[in-house]
Amino acid sequence: MAIHFNGRQIPIQEGDTVASALYRAGQRIFTRSFKYHRPRGLLCCAGNCPNCLMNVDGIPNVRTCITPARAGMAVKHQNARPSLDFDYLAIAQRFDWMMPVGWYYKHFTNPRMWHLAEAQIRKVAGLGEAPPPDAPEAVYEHAHMQAGVAVIGGGEAGLKAAREAAEQGERVVVVDDQPRGVVPADSKFSLLSRSYCFGFYEGNLLGVLQSEPHSGARERLVHLRAKRVVVATGAYEAPLTFKNNDLPGIMLSTAVWRLIHRHGIQPGTSAVIISNELGDSNIAAELRNVGIAVVASVPPSDVLEATGGKHVTGLRTSRGNYACDLVVTCGHRIPDAGLLSQAGAKLRWSAEAGAFVPVEFPPNVTAVGDVLGAGLKAAAMLPAPAETTNKRTFVCLCNDVTTQDLSDSVAEGFDHIELLKRYTTATMGPCQGRMCQLQAIGICARETRRSIPETGVTTSRPPNPGVTLGALGGARHHPIRRTPMHHQHADLGAVWMDMGDWKRPRYYKSAQTERECVQQEYAAVRQAVGVIDVSTLGKLSLKGRDSGKLLDKVYTSRFSDLKPGRVRYAMLCDEAGIMLDDGTISRQADHEFFITTTTGNLDFVEQWLEWWLAGAGWDAQVNNLTSALAAVNLAGPKARDVLSALTDCKLSNDAFPYMACRSANVAGVPALLMRIGFVGETGWEIHYPAESGEHLWSALMDTGRTYGIRPFGVEAQRLLRLEKRHVIVGVDTDALTNPYEAGMGWVVKHDKNDFIGKFALGKLQGAPAQQSLVGFTMSANEIPEDGAAILVNGALAGRVTSARYSPAVQKAIGLGWVTTAAAEGASVEVRVAGRPVKATVTQHVFYDPEGARLRM
Amino acid sequence: MSFLLACPECGERSAYEFRFGGEVKSRPQQGDSEEAWFQYIYTKANEAGEQEEWWFHRNGCRKWFQALRDTRTNTVIATWKPE
Numbered sequence: 001m002a003i004h005f006n007g008r009q010i011p012i013q014e015g016d017t018v019a020s021a022l023y024r025a026g027q028r029i030f031t032r033s034f035k036y037h038r039p040r041g042l043l044c045c046a047g048n049c050p051n052c053l054m055n056v057d058g059i060p061n062v063r064t065c066i067t068p069a070r071a072g073m074a075v076k077h078q079n080a081r082p083s084l085d086f087d088y089l090a091i092a093q094r095f096d097w098m099m100p101v102g103w104y105y106k107h108f109t110n111p112r113m114w115h116l117a118e119a120q121i122r123k124v125a126g127l128g129e130a131p132p133p134d135a136p137e138a139v140y141e142h143a144h145m146q147a148g149v150a151v152i153g154g155g156e157a158g159l160k161a162a163r164e165a166a167e168q169g170e171r172v173v174v175v176d177d178q179p180r181g182v183v184p185a186d187s188k189f190s191l192l193s194r195s196y197c198f199g200f201y202e203g204n205l206l207g208v209l210q211s212e213p214h215s216g217a218r219e220r221l222v223h224l225r226a227k228r229v230v231v232a233t234g235a236y237e238a239p240l241t242f243k244n245n246d247l248p249g250i251m252l253s254t255a256v257w258r259l260i261h262r263h264g265i266q267p268g269t270s271a272v273i274i275s276n277e278l279g280d281s282n283i284a285a286e287l288r289n290v291g292i293a294v295v296a297s298v299p300p301s302d303v304l305e306a307t308g309g310k311h312v313t314g315l316r317t318s319r320g321n322y323a324c325d326l327v328v329t330c331g332h333r334i335p336d337a338g339l340l341s342q343a344g345a346k347l348r349w350s351a352e353a354g355a356f357v358p359v360e361f362p363p364n365v366t367a368v369g370d371v372l373g374a375g376l377k378a379a380a381m382l383p384a385p386a387e388t389t390n391k392r393t394f395v396c397l398c399n400d401v402t403t404q405d406l407s408d409s410v411a412e413g414f415d416h417i418e419l420l421k422r423y424t425t426a427t428m429g430p431c432q433g434r435m436c437q438l439q440a441i442g443i444c445a446r447e448t449r450r451s452i453p454e455t456g457v458t459t460s461r462p463p464n465p466g467v468t469l470g471a472l473g474g475a476r477h478h479p480i481r482r483t484p485m486h487h488q489h490a491d492l493g494a495v496w497m498d499m500g501d502w503k504r505p506r507y508y509k510s511a512q513t514e515r516e517c518v519q520q521e522y523a524a525v526r527q528a529v530g531v532i533d534v535s536t537l538g539k540l541s542l543k544g545r546d547s548g549k550l551l552d553k554v555y556t557s558r559f560s561d562l563k564p565g566r567v568r569y570a571m572l573c574d575e576a577g578i579m580l581d582d583g584t585i586s587r588q589a590d591h592e593f594f595i596t597t598t599t600g601n602l603d604f605v606e607q608w609l610e611w612w613l614a615g616a617g618w619d620a621q622v623n624n625l626t627s628a629l630a631a632v633n634l635a636g637p638k639a640r641d642v643l644s645a646l647t648d649c650k651l652s653n654d655a656f657p658y659m660a661c662r663s664a665n666v667a668g669v670p671a672l673l674m675r676i677g678f679v680g681e682t683g684w685e686i687h688y689p690a691e692s693g694e695h696l697w698s699a700l701m702d703t704g705r706t707y708g709i710r711p712f713g714v715e716a717q718r719l720l721r722l723e724k725r726h727v728i729v730g731v732d733t734d735a736l737t738n739p740y741e742a743g744m745g746w747v748v749k750h751d752k753n754d755f756i757g758k759f760a761l762g763k764l765q766g767a768p769a770q771q772s773l774v775g776f777t778m779s780a781n782e783i784p785e786d787g788a789a790i791l792v793n794g795a796l797a798g799r800v801t802s803a804r805y806s807p808a809v810q811k812a813i814g815l816g817w818v819t820t821a822a823a824e825g826a827s828v829e830v831r832v833a834g835r836p837v838k839a840t841v842t843q844h845v846f847y848d849p850e851g852a853r854l855r856m
Numbered sequence: 857m858s859f860l861l862a863c864p865e866c867g868e869r870s871a872y873e874f875r876f877g878g879e880v881k882s883r884p885q886q887g888d889s890e891e892a893w894f895q896y897i898y899t900k901a902n903e904a905g906e907q908e909e910w911w912f913h914r915n916g917c918r919k920w921f922q923a924l925r926d927t928r929t930n931t932v933i934a935t936w937k938p939e
Contacts, residue, residue: 202930203870205858225870575897607912607920611877614910614920615938754886759893 003073006083010075013264018064018075019045019052020263028248028311030054030064032080034429035125035400036096037089039310041248043397045255047177047196047465048236048434050398053127054078058135059218059468060128061430067211068179068194078128085310089124096391101405101424102412127430138218142474147173147190150206150226152197152339154183157369158232162189165230173224175208192222197233199462200342204229204364209467219471228364229343233336235355235370240274240329241384241403241439243305246394249312250327253283266290268326272315273297275330276379283328295322300331300380305392332379334438335371338460349453354378355438356457382452383442395443396436398429406440410447417444421458432464483535484630484693492711500600502536505713514715515805522719522807524710525679529636531700532712538583538602539625539687540595540609546618547593551585553755554612556739556748562587567659567674570595571747572605577738577760581605582729584685586661586674594661594672594687598729602626612756630693634700635683637856638707643684645703649673651684658855667699677854679720680847719804722813723847725775732773732801732815738764742773743843771798771817775846776828778812779838781805784830790816791829791836797822800830808847814839859930864937865917871930877910879903880922904928911935 002009005022012021019030019042029039030052040051047066055076056062064075080087092099100106108114149165151158154176166172166188173190176183180193192210199207206229208222237252239245251259251267253275259265270293275281284294296319304316306327314323332354340358341347343365347356350373357373370376384403393403401424414423417440426440427433433440437458445455481501483489494505495514507517524530542550548560555570562568567586574580581604583596597605602624609622634643640651649664650656661674671688688696701709712720718728727733727742738761739745748761778784783803790798803814814830822828822841829836848854862868879900884892901907907927912920923935 201858203859205870575893603914606918607875607914610912610918611910611920758886759884759890760897763890 001071003069003071003075005075006077012069012071016069016263018054018056018062018067018069018073020065020259020265021069022064022075023259023267024263024265027084029084030248031078032084032087032089033246033400034079034127034398035099036093037080037087037091037124038093038246038400039084039087039090039248040246040397041311042251042255042259043239044237044252044435045258046236048431049239050127050430050435053430055128057138058131059138060130061466066177079126092124101401101408137476138470139216140468140470140474141213141217141220142223143213143220144223145173145225147171147224147226149173149228149230150175150204150224151189151230151232152206153232153234153369153371154178154191154193155232155234155369157234158230159183159186161230161232161368162186165189165228170228173226175206175224192224195222196465197224197339198465198467200229200339201462207462207467209471219468221467221471221474228366231337231340231343231365231367231371232369233339233371235333235335235373235376236434238331238334238438239397239435240300240303240331240380241388241393241395242300242303243388243390243392244308244312245306245329246397247306247308247312247327248310249308249325250306250329253328253330256283256326256328257286260286260290266292268292268324270295270324271326271328272322272324273328273330274300274303274315275328276300277330281330283330287328292326295324296320300329330379332382332438333370333376334434335373335376336434337367337371338432338464340365340367340371341460342462342464347457349451350376352376352378354380354382382438383446384439386446395439396424396426396429398431398435399425401426401436401440403439403443406443407447410444415444415448417441417455417458420444427458430466432460432466433458481536483533484690485533485535485632485697488694488697489533489711494713497714499536499714502599504536505533505711507713507715508711510710518713518715518719519807521710521712521716524708525636525681525712525716525720526808527637528708528710529634529638529642529704530679530710530712530716531632531634531697531704532714532717533697534631534633534685535629535690535693536599537626537631538595538597538599538605539629539631540597540602540606541623541625542593542595542609542620543591543623544618544620545591546620547591550609550613550616550618550620551593551595552752554609555585556755556757556761558749558752559585559587559593564589565660565662567661567676569747571739571744572608573739573748573757573761575757575760577757577764578735579729579733579737579739579742579744580608582727584674584676586672588661588663588672596685600730628690629687630690630696631685631687632697632700633678633683633685635677635679635681637682637853638704638709639681639683642700642704642707642709646699647673653855658851667696669696671696677851678724678726679717680724680726680851681720681853682856718802719806722802722804722815723806723808723845725815725845727773727815728802737773740764740767741769741771771819772822773801773815774818774822775842775844776814776816776830776839777809777842777846778803778814778830778832779840781812782832782837783812784814784832784837789831790818790839791831792818792820792822792826794829794836797828803830806846813846857930859932861911861923861932862935863911863913863916863919864921864935865919866913869913869916873913873915875912875914877912877920880908880910906933 010025031040043049043051045065047063052065148170151162151174177196195210206224210220213220237254259267302317307314334355337358344362345358346360353373353376389403391404489505493509497506551559570585571582572580581601646667669692674685788800798818800816806813826841830839924933
């Protein structure tokens with residue numbers, strides 16, 4: 001049983017953390033500091049300080065002191081070159097005179113200089129490095145939980161509160177950062193072990209990060225919603241301030257306790273205890289019990305400095321000098337009240353506790369135990385006296401901020417605690433002020449000659465502690481919608497494209513190049529027959545006596561007078577007259593309509609209709625049938641031949657004219673047939689139950705074989721419709737397009753009393769257009785890209801929205817916006833591959849302008 | 857933003873289940889002044905305080921309802937079906 005540390009095998013024992021295993025194996029330096037690369041060793045052993053951050057299994061900045069060791073783990077040090085024990089970057093300490101507080105702002109006043117320096121600074125300063133893009137990806141997941149009572153912290157007070165609440169019949173969830181087994185499991189409540197709460201959000205929503213919820217996931221982010229929250233986060237111990245207080249071998253008393261009792265480690269051989277509690281204190285007895293000689297106990301006020309290079313070797317005090325290899329500090333215990341502060345509780349200074357304690361809780365939030373601050377006693381002089389101001393007394397261990405830095409900042413005018421925080425970055429590192437906040441406030445108070453309560457406390461914001469970005473991102477999964485005929489398309493060689501969540505065949509691989517494939521599909525539709533899966537269209541049924549009234553109000557044209565068995569083009573505009581969506585509406589019966597929307601706008605249209613219905617008191621029900629129905633468009637001169645072989649429905653021009661709809665069986669499947677022509681040929685859009693999707697498709701393909709049927713994809717459809725100059729909302733239009741500018745004013749029926757957009761469209765009707773959508777034919781056989789610039793007399797005048805090579809015109813054609821009213825036949829230039837190419841404006845439809853082929 | 861909203865059909869749910877539909881406004885009549893239409897189409901009161909607004913229960917009953925919310929605290933004071 002071992003972990004790998006920088007390539008070395010480190011044996012591990014039951015109950016070990018990564019840090020305890022390394023410490024037992026003799027490792028004393030765990031990190032190098034942010035700025036000066038000073039050696040740092042275990043300090044808190046509780047996940048509260050930055051001194052043990054390492055890269056574990058490729059994840060940077062892992063708090064190794066609370067990460068259970070598992071055989072085979074790969075552990076690497078961070079921010080030290082070449083090793084933790086010898087780091088040549090420690091030379092930075094010699095240049096501390098170059099790096100006063102705020103030195104970025106003082107030195108890098110020239111932007112060019114900053115760009116040069118930034119790359120170098122990034123290499124030598126900081127924490128771990130983000131995993132490279134090709135690193136194997138860890139699995140993260142999200143979960144949602146509800147609780148009557150959430151208890152944050154599984155200590156004595158937390159568990160007591162949890163049991164009491166559970167006995168009152170509440171559903172209780174306990175969140176605790178210790179491994180399962182340290183906190184006694186209890187059938188009365190649910191326990192989230194190895195979890196910490198990093199944020200308190202509105203509505204009692206708690207952000208909880210759980211490590212290794214199961215073997216398949218590295219972390220799980222739990223969205224825990226509780227009716228009542230009990231905060232039992234306790235208190236943590238803060239370090240003391242004296243010169244060289246950051247040397248390895250100087251530890252908090254609670255850390256020493258953990259090493260001895262949790263891990264069976266003797267943390268040193270001879271120790272000095274710094275404590276106000278002199279004489280034979282508890283910690284002295286603990287040390288002696290494991291065979292550590294207690295050299296001396298001294299009060300914090302007597303300490304002058306610690307000595308040593310890479311590890312503490314002694315302590316100089318006003319009472320004398322002591323040689324030792326362990327210094328145990330008994331500092332303030334500070335209520336861990338960040339979460340309560342986020343919840344809205346106030347923090348009030350308590351001189352007795354020597355800390356800010358939470359008061360005035362919001363409703364449904366309470367606290368129990370040490371976090372309330374009762375029973376805590378001030379352990380050292382606060383603020384630290386001015387004599388302790390120097391460049392080797394560290395307040396913020398995360399970002400290497402010293403007592404000197406804090407004093408200097410106040411002298412420079414950054415004398416408000418929030419300003420001081422931002423200028424020095426004290427409290428802004430990974431520990432989020434746990435180790436340094438109190439001392440920083442103390443020094444600010446001393447230097448500004450204010451009291452500590454007057455100085456105040458900085459704001460705690462989530463996430464605290466930090467959260468991996470992977471956990472916030474969660475599982476990598478993207479929903480995919482497939483049409484009922486998806487697998488048939490795959491068998492036919494579909495090349496897919498994404499349309500929102502949908503997969504649609506872009507074209508079918510029948511030849512070498514996409515262009516050849518599309519040309520073949522195009523030719524089938526124009527000369528024989530083609531079929532396209534249009535199941536992704538939004539499909540809504542509208543029923544009720546007031547259905548026509550609703551459609552008249554919401555759409556620009558009139559539908560109340562549409563006869564059953566007829567179809568009409570439909571356009572939606574908003575109150576500002578902007579085109580939102582288009583589709584068709586067919587009337588199946590007096591009180592029954594069928595609406596299609598574009599693929600991407602279904603949700604919007606459904607909500608838009610529901611919105612205008614809300615509170616209107618009308619008898620109309622909207623039903624979303626998109627997933628319930630499959631749909632195909634069968635089009636081409638031979639479409640009637642194919643379809644008539646599969647249905648009894650009369651398909652002649654007299655019996656089933658253009659823009660009519662019928663209900664009939666096709667290949668034995670009940671279907672709604674609409675004779676419409678998006679692609680410009682005689683054709684039927686057939687809507688039928690999704691479960692028969694494959695059956696009807698097969699029937700069409702089988703029957704159509706003798707007529708030369710081909711399936712066609714979105715690309716061919718876009719070419720076919722472009723020749724017909726049919727606009728695609730969202731492709732040829734944008735969030736500023738109104739129907740008049742798009743050349744579709746005919747679809748607005750101003751003789752209706754009222755409809756959405758009537759006022760604005762009335763204004764726009766006669767107004768000079770700011771821009772207009774025009775067709776164009778390229779002079780050379782070059783196809784501009786979508787979005788290419790349109791030039792008039794060399795000046796930018798618009799842009800291309802769609803362009804393709806048209807077999808019918810035998811030239812490249814397109815649609816685009818131009819700012820000036822470009823007359824029929826006007827000459828413009830379109831930029832292709834950076835060069836202007838001549839093009840001629842036309843308002844005519846490129847193919848079959850009379851629409852004769854639709855009515856054949 | 858993680859407050860709860862009580863849908864009149866489905867009960868109290870996370871705000872993430874809903875689509876926000878903006879302030880409740882009354883729509884002018886055809887024939888009203890251009891100023892009235894301009895205000896209706898383009899301006900918002902953007903109240904710092906209690907505001908009546910539209911919400912759509914996208915991940916639930918898929919119906920619109922109205923709510924009175926304090927925009928400063930995200931406290932939802934009441935919700936109701938529109939009349």
